[in-house]
Amino acid sequence: MRRRLLSCGVLGAGLLSLSAGTLRSEGPTPEFVFSKFVPRQRDVEIETPKPTEYAKCTVKPEKLGKGSAWLVTGQNGQVLRRFVDTNNDDTVDQWRYYNNGIEVYREIDSNFNEKPDQFRWLNTGGSRWGIDSNEDKNIDAWKVLSAEEASRVAVNALLANDADMLRLVLITAEDLAQLKIEDSVQKQMLANVSNPAAKLRDVLSKTKSLTPKSRWMRFDAASAMPSMIPADDGKAAGDLLLYENAMAIIETEAAPPRNSLLVQIGEIVKIGDVWKLTQIPLPIEGNQVQLSAGVLMQPGQSGAGDVPAAANPGANADPRVAALVKQLQELDGKAPTADASPAAFVKFNSDRATVLKQLISATAKDPKDQENWIRQLIDGLTSAVQTGAYEGGLDQLKLLETQLKSQLKAGSPLASYIGYRRMLAEYSVAVQTAKTSAAQAKAQEEWIKDLQGFVETHPKAEDAPDAMIQLATGLEFAGKAGEARKWFAQLAEDHPKTTAGRKAVGAMTRLDVKGKPLPLAFAGLDGGKVDIRNYRDKAVLVVFWATWCKPCFEDLPKLKALYQQYRTQGFEVIGVNLDNTPNGVKGYMQQNGMTWPQIHEAGGLESPPSLAFGVISLPTMFLVDKKGNVHSRPASIEDVKAALPEALELKMSTATK
Template structure:
């Protein structure tokens, strides 16, 4: 990593000091200066105008907290933001096609970036640079797809440090909860992998200096339940993961092997396997490895026919940018690849067709994709052995059509919701043991809960819990069931405070009435409730409020609290409203959600509104 981006960012912190409230644009930076700033990390695909295009760009202080650079068409190119109100930029955002794809962050207020995030269409990586030298020290978040891409880059550059950042660490192994025998096996694997990486990178021929990662392939991840091989926790893993690598226009598969989930991260447990036999599964037996984009392995490479189809596929723009004709071409090419590949791999291709068509309908308005999905579903349904695959396609057709209806101007929401519930009910009535059935049941539960029919909601949450105990949706369904059944019962709420790290335990507030507010900065209603909650907290001395932040980015939560701190305890764990431990424990589906607990720690009201609160307090506090 060169030093130039680092110097640029130090200068940016000084040059882009904000004149809050003064409108001092004349004294501010020029658009050309702002565009000269570069991301700290090199592998960022962002928009950079050239030549005369730069002269048409503008920079303007928008709002009180940031500078925004736009091109001549008004599309955002850069955004430099002061998130903590000290008049110094601490977030540098880079855009492509008007969408933020990357940001550098200064979280310790020393005018140097110490974190970086890839966002939206650029992925989900979140890196931490503890010593602020421009190199990522560890991943705070990284997906399995991105791990395989990092692996290819590490082999290409012979970068052992990059490889070790995606390898399971001894501490992570301790926290994983495997039994002692498996733990010893994993310990040996990661030690051998770390020691053997340099030799493998130098001796292998799959990844060259100009190679690039193309795609990820793997069957769905599986959960090894607690108690298996003396494990103390559920373990989520991928087996037989493949990556497709392109060198000089020729795609070739790389056998990555087993990956395991650790919090918001995925980790390798071994070196990639360069033999044609691939890797052996570690956690559970698996079928033949799923193959990504062009993955038939015959003598170590896809057939010529498949390579040509892959090249045509790669020539197409991404889904969001494709024309209707190109969306159809993509689906046709994928179907041809399915027919050209070995029969045992066709399911992988059909799933990719379904995923790409569903995305095209919902992100690019490709209405014809709905019928293509229905046609594919009908084709697969003719073979009883492909029931599960047909359900996979049907579910994506349903969600695509539902999303398309909602995206139309002035949609008839009540009718759309009525039709959606009917479709979901029909889908689950077939009683298939597929992950799509679990998703449909969860959607039914949420729809009935928001529609006011809590008995039906409880029925479907319970169905997810009892019929799909190993589904990733089960914990959230169990939490929602716990919330709906909580009146008259105590509930769990324990964790580290956001502002200090001390451990909070709801049980320690016995003797006080407590309001738990699940909130997020993106929810205006959540923020609008806070002044009244603050007023009531001051008025009633035996009343306490506890905030549970459900932002995806903790920086958003901390920035808001720094300027609007209501002075009550705040809890936060990563994952947002979908996956935060706190949201999962109580099955929180929407914010604000507020739960009122009495002096004995029992729930009085599991969904109280702010305007109902004082009358309840008057009953409880004498």
């Protein structure tokens, strides 16, 4: 029987055989497997035993469908590796790697020449699918790449200063041609991603926080769901699916709480099964803030036929407007970097406001487009004030509000729009300048009064649901549950179809559920449905949590200790995970020893389970007694520990004895 190792590090012919349908050969040792075979791609999290544990692992042949494999298991019987011969030619053509017994990564030799040409991340490892057409161990193109994973690849490229890796997730001329993007928009987008190697070096030369040891943690976006730009908007021949302002959250080497950093991913677009970036990722450090929308989400100026000037300048568009749009885009492309002086940020925001005011003046004959530019000016000033990047922004907002009041017709939605954002800006300034706890309490008190005044004056405004949920939430956090309940009820009645309205209904359920059955029946993370009614005669702690929630993580040791102490006496835990997607949740649970059942439905804090109880902070907990009624809403694990004996009726049992 022959045994050989290919030069590329692949398990070779003779290690697997299915002659006559049977496996033969003694097989490799665990030490040989773990020392010789590792994933060819970076950013793969797999379970690998320590050298001192090799002797407790096993390698054995197995029949696998029409093929055969060497199965590598750990000391507890968990699968660690599986090397598969799918076509019975005595040569491995799939290398499968596992974490916590689940396959998370696979290398595939699809043309059976003993060299892998495809790399796939699976299950809790994600959904990436890379192609290595020249079989040099480097991915040449992505076949499948989610928005979340595109941000992860981009960050990895940034941390490694790898321009080739970054190019694979940047939009190309071929991508834009496939999407049939208008020529003028293509030009701007390609300019944003041109010369990535130089731009990458420039970003890294200015960052003070990123190091090779930093790591991607999660994807975030201004909206919980992607946006659809319809074909008739004029920017492309077909519909466009994108995230307008995507971010990646990075863990750095700094000490908490300064160990997290935002990296702006920007506008990210879906092309087939792959999401691509339309700009170089940019760390947001110090005073840096990028106020511009992406190229595709810039409001267009319309002329005859409603053709946006941004997509077709010079055709049915005012040349002055087209020139100003170009000037704005060029200004946004030169936004100050993280190490710029405060004066540079003031100048940038001031210049941007000036151009937007000129656009507002130039579109006076087109009320719809003029309103778009007014809103962008308002949003830009508000964002600059909130981030502390434009000290004079609040004064400009107040002046603009005064000017608009004299020009707007009665009932114009712009009046409430700018009024609400001026309030947001004022509250941000008050919080930023509050140096004492008394000043902070005063700022919160004024904020509550402003919110109440806004919703009473503008009960039907587009921002009314957000203002009401902020008002009710603020009152609840202040310990004024009765007043909070009143506003939750008003919000549910006035805006029942909004997300805030649905959350308000859930909040009332949460506030009033003590002594009543908990209406908890949702999809399980492992499939099926988790229904608390199936846990009668047990005391159940329901915990709403997420992998990104630090207090949830810090509570785990105490929660696991309680679970072990009381489980034999009828104590159970049901987790309700509020991550946006299930990717990585199972791995997190296994890593942290969370063995209880889990509910998960897509949407994170706006998912059906979260809305059903109006969850506003994590962790949120309910302790349900053995009769199936809510015993209490613990605020901490210490509260759970104190209430658990009563919920389990342990005191009653002791008294009976």
